[in-house]
Amino acid sequence: MSGIAKASLTAQQAAERVLLVGVMLDKDFPVVAERRTTLFQSALAEAQELVRASGAELVGVMPCKRQQPDSALFVGKGKAEELAQQAAEIKIDLVVFNHALTPTQERNLERLLQCRVLDRVGLILAIFARRAHSQEGRLQVELAQLVHLSSRLIRGYGHLQSQRGGIGLRGPGETRLETDRRLIRQKITRLRQQLQQVRRQRATQRKSRNQGILPAFALVGYTNVGKSSLFNRLTKAQVVAEDQLFATLDNTVRRLYLNDQTSVLLSDTVGFVRDLPHGLVAAFAATLEETALADVLLHVVDITHPEFERQIDDVNVVLKEINAANIPQLIIYNKIDKLAAVQRPQGIVCDARGRPQAVYISVQDGSGLADLRTAMIELANIKHVRHDEQVGS
Numbered sequence: 065m066s067g068i069a070k071a072s073l074t075a076q077q078a079a080e081r082v083l084l085v086g087v088m089l090d091k092d093f094p095v096v097a098e099r100r101t102t103l104f105q106s107a108l109a110e111a112q113e114l115v116r117a118s119g120a121e122l123v124g125v126m127p128c129k130r131q132q133p134d135s136a137l138f139v140g141k142g143k144a145e146e147l148a149q150q151a152a153e154i155k156i157d158l159v160v161f162n163h164a165l166t167p168t169q170e171r172n173l174e175r176l177l178q179c180r181v182l183d184r185v186g187l188i189l190a191i192f193a194r195r196a197h198s199q200e201g202r203l204q205v206e207l208a209q210l211v212h213l214s215s216r217l218i219r220g221y222g223h224l225q226s227q228r229g230g231i232g233l234r235g236p237g238e239t240r241l242e243t244d245r246r247l248i249r250q251k252i253t254r255l256r257q258q259l260q261q262v263r264r265q266r267a268t269q270r271k272s273r274n275q276g277i278l279p280a281f282a283l284v285g286y287t288n289v290g291k292s293s294l295f296n297r298l299t300k301a302q303v304v305a306e307d308q309l310f311a312t313l314d315n316t317v318r319r320l321y322l323n324d325q326t327s328v329l330l331s332d333t334v335g336f337v338r339d340l341p342h343g344l345v346a347a348f349a350a351t352l353e354e355t356a357l358a359d360v361l362l363h364v365v366d367i368t369h370p371e372f373e374r375q376i377d378d379v380n381v382v383l384k385e386i387n388a389a390n391i392p393q394l395i396i397y398n399k400i401d402k403l404a405a406v407q408r409p410q411g412i413v414c415d416a417r418g419r420p421q422a423v424y425i426s427v428q429d430g431s432g433l434a435d436l437r438t439a440m441i442e443l444a445n446i447k448h449v450r451h452d453e454q455v456g457s
């Protein structure tokens with residue numbers, strides 16, 4: 065029996081009340097039973113963090129199991145009815161599915177549950193909308209939301225009894241008038257133009273800032289691994305570092321002095337997450353440009369996360385999408401303070417050519433940071449092929 069597990073409440077006032085649904089599907093977790101449960105639970109835990117990061121109040125979690133998604137409702141009819149009952153009983157504003165739903169499934173579910181339904185893509189978009197602060201970041205999120213919305217426009221929102229603003233609805237979805245396709249297309253075009261302009265300004269700024277002299281290092285990694293904490297520790301900057309997914313959405317670049325001869329540019333970027341919506345990756349291309357133009361990627365990994373290897377793969381998938389797959393990487397295994405002393409790895413791991421490949425650190429207690437600096441100095445002094453834009457013309 066799945067039942068409703070009580071989840072901790074966030075203190076936010078008038079936050080939307082969310083019920084989270086996670087389905088253990090055969091295709092997503094095609095492994096032996098024991099490992100399967102662990103994987104599923106860690107996916108569900110991540111989804112809870114995502115809900116928390118969206119500013120909603122998580123009132124319940126409903127895990128369930130299916131061989132494959134139902135084409136009409138994603139879950140089975142019986143489960144959907146159980147959901148509808150729960151949603152009414154505990155006064156749910158929004159049901160979040162930790163999966164990608166088709167527009168049809170979303171519409172059918174909203175009808176049956178009589179409340180709004182958001183899928184994983186919509187949820188991630190909503191978080192990005194809350195967190196983007198720069199003009200460019202905001203434009204990018206709005207663009208991604210509109211693109212996501214336009215694929216769902218066929219439904220309208222008429223099937224919902226009451227309509228008010230809320231998670232995933234702020235911004236482009238807030239007025240019904242705008243659910244006109246033509247208007248949305250116009251708006252998308254306008255946003256693209258605005259973005260282009262912002263990007264031109266950025267390119268000019270970047271050139272005057274660097275002129276291709278300093279090697280550029282970019283921090284990348286799954287969300288919540290400690291990129292900003294490391295950035296702050298290395299540069300003594302004050303970037304928000306929080307135990308929250310997607311704490312960082314806007315890029316920050318600082319000059320970092322590694323020793324008397326060597327200084328580099330270091331940038332902190334948005335964290336990655338599994339199933340990062342494609343449209344969003346594209347929309348954030350400008351933010352990620354800093355990453356794509358880097359000479360070296362510092363790929364930060366939370367070595368204590370049960371899924372850290374899969375997170376490394378997920379990050380590499382996104383890096384490929386933004387044409388950053390061929391940039392040399394230094395893997396930084398972080399949070400070793402959380403490992404038992406006897407299993408705490410240390411030192412610099414090198415590849416066959418003797419180039420640093422991985423280091424083990426703890427931003428928290430500072431161990432391994434000297435190794436990291438050594439590795440960075442070595443990498444900074446290797447001649448890297450430069451990208452056109454940074455050489456400048």
Ligand SMILES: Nc1nc2c(ncn2[C@@H]2O[C@H](COP(=O)(O)OP(=O)(O)OP(=O)(O)O)[C@@H](O)[C@H]2O)c(=O)[nH]1
Pocket residue numbers: 285286287288289290291292293294304305306307308309310311312313333334335336398399400401402425426427428429
């Ligand atoms: N135990 C431990 N916790 C750490 C360490 N480094 C960072 N953290 C914690 O991990 C959490 C996430 O840190 P952030 O620096 O915000 O992570 P991030 O990768 O920038 O996350 P996003 O910006 O959300 O992608 C915070 O609660 C940090 O205090 C470490 O070495 N050890």
Ligand SMILES: [Mg+2]
Pocket residue numbers: 291292293304305310311312333335
């Ligand atoms: Mg961060």
